[in-house]
Amino acid sequence: MRVEMKIKRKPGCEDLPLPCYMSEGASGMDLYAAVEADVELAPGEIKLIPTGLFISLPQGWEAQVRPRSGLALKHGLTVVNSPGTIDSDYRGEIGIILGNVGKSPYVVRRGDRIAQMVVQKVVRADITVVEELDETARSGGGFGHTGVK
Secondary structure: OOOHHHHHOOOOOOOOOOEOOOOOOOOOOOOOOOOOOOOOOOOEEEEEOOOOOEOOOOEEEEEEEOOOOOHHHHOOEEEEEOEEHHHHHHHHOEEEEEOOOOOEEEEEEOOOEEEEEEEEEEEOOOOOOOOOOOOOOOOOOOOOOOOOO
16 A cells, blocks of 8 residues: 655755655655764663654554664664554654663764654544443453463
């Protein structure tokens, strides 16, 4: 399935690559840091990193911002509100809320691939208030009720 996503670049960000799929089977497009100068993220620190991009998706679609697995594993970098949702009616600059849960500082440089963006179809729920819900075998069990093995 394909959908048209329109992209506008922030002036001065024409040197950065557009979001792109890095392999034939990739579901996420890499997003690049549009920082003017290097940004250091100390352990435990959270910063908003600009991408220099604005997007438009048709109604009924969203973009989700997710961490890059290599940055998470090797450096402890994550997208704090993962997945971050970009609604179809949002027209502001895409910013990545990047957090360092690692043990060492990490420097974000202009043009670094810092997150990935996945485009998804949106299904909206119709809310119905009821007196009782149907019973299941699980019912209210949660938060590890099935154990670890």
